Amino acid sequence: MKSGLVALVGRPNVGKSTLLNALLGQKLAIVSDKPQTTRSAVRGVLHRPEGQIVLVDTPGLHKPRTLLGQRLNDLVRGTLAEVDLVLQLVDAAAGVGAGDRFLAAELAKVATPKLCVVNKMDAASRAKIAAALQAAADLADFAEVVPVSARAGTQLDLLVELILRHLPEGRPLYPEGHTSDEPEQHLVAELIREKALAVVRDELPHSVAVLVEEMGPDPEREDLLVIRAFLFVERASQKPIVLGKGGSVLRDIGTRARAELEALFGTQVYLDLRVKVAKEWQRDPRQLSRLGF
Ligand SMILES: Nc1nc2c(ncn2[C@@H]2O[C@H](COP(=O)(O)OP(=O)(O)OP(=O)(O)O)[C@@H](O)[C@H]2O)c(=O)[nH]1
Ligand SMILES: [Mg+2]
Incomplete structure (x- = not known):
């Protein structure tokens, strides 16, 4: 079977925590319309017949202004080093920008395979989604680029299938039925x-x-x-x-x-x-x- 750790990374507010909750069908991470909501690496486990996906939500990577900001960015970089697959999220409605390019350049430094998730397709026109997909593909050497809506639940089955495809073979990391170790x-x-x-x-x-x-x-x-x-x-x-x-x-x-x-x-x-x-x-x-x- 497949198994491994999958990091959700992206600039603040792209919908990482919403995606974590949507994939798990359970609210593990809090969500808000303010940037820099998440302050810890929240883990959630997705059990499928084909394998086990351990999702790790992370704080949005941003230009730090405080010691807290620095620690959050360090946490993201630390997470990148220990996972089997990275999902970089971008926002189809807001478009791909400098913050996404900065992160993509950071990701290029680690050899871990990467997928790009173009989120919020429910809030973007067809033309905007197409532009975001193109810009996402130009960001880095992604194994896949996939448009989804975490909020509406669109294309999430496809995303899970792609994640499993790119995870290594391995033993389950958590027992059956275990979804979280959040205290x-x-x-x-x-x-x-x-x-x-x-x-x-x-x-x-x-x-x-x-x-x-x-x-x-x-x-x-x-x-x-x-x-x-x-x-x-x-x-x-x-x-x-x-x-x-x-x-x-x-x-x-x-x-x-x-x-x-x-x-x-x-x-x-x-x-x-x-x-x-x-x-x-x-x-x-x-x-x-x-x-x-
Ligand atoms: N329209 C739309 N809004 C979304 C979608 N996913 C997330 N959002 C909204 O985007 C905002 C940010 O969502 P979060 O999940 O908190 O984003 P995040 O990337 O975890 O943010 P940080 O933790 O601050 O880095 C919230 O208002 C969500 O409701 C989506 O698929 N479509
Ligand atoms: Mg978050």
Whole structure:
């Protein structure tokens, strides 16, 4: 059978995490319309009769402005070194640009086989898709260039078939039925961050980090899951923005997060969400390591 690690790489916002979730049929990675949403290498396992595909979602590669940005780019480069196949995603609607060319040049340095996935075909005209396919083929020496829509689920079976074709023969890396080794607390923190990204505007999304401090059943009510989490911002001036008038913005984030967490765990959730300032955490090595970077 076929088996191996497959990295999803691309500039921010091309739809890597959406594609991971769509291929798995399950939400493992959070998604937003803001660039630089993903901050960790999220693994998901796809089981097929012909083989096992271990997908690794990565942060969008970008020009780093902070220590966090640098670490995220290092994470992408580290991932490239250990995988069997690389999928470079580009955005058919936005077109192929300098960011994609920069990444393609980076990829050219590793000998790993590469496919190019031209995503968001649902949002592009035929002419635009054709132009993106041509530009993608000119980017690098890809084994295949395939247009898909992660959002609409178009051509995903074909993509899986092509991935399997280009993976090496090997033993399964994970047992049957295992789809993820994301720690539950991390998944919960990410879901809360996703709701914060959906609600807050402008530059603030980059400043938000979430840490789950405590999670477990209520001692008096087994059917109630208690989650205590902190939402960190970088500056004192950002705190009132995340809180909103009379705490309304934070309440909105909490309500959205709780609804999704209750669906995920199939139980009632009590979410205690607090805002804290972690001064300049994106540039501070100590705070970064506390937050898991
Ligand atoms: N129309 C359309 N939108 C898509 C598609 N795939 C993703 N999107 C949207 O594109 C935006 C970015 O999606 P993400 O999956 O978060 O992108 P990403 O590449 O993981 O982004 P980073 O983690 O920031 O690097 C979201 O608003 C998605 O809903 C698609 O196939 N079609
Ligand atoms: Mg992502």
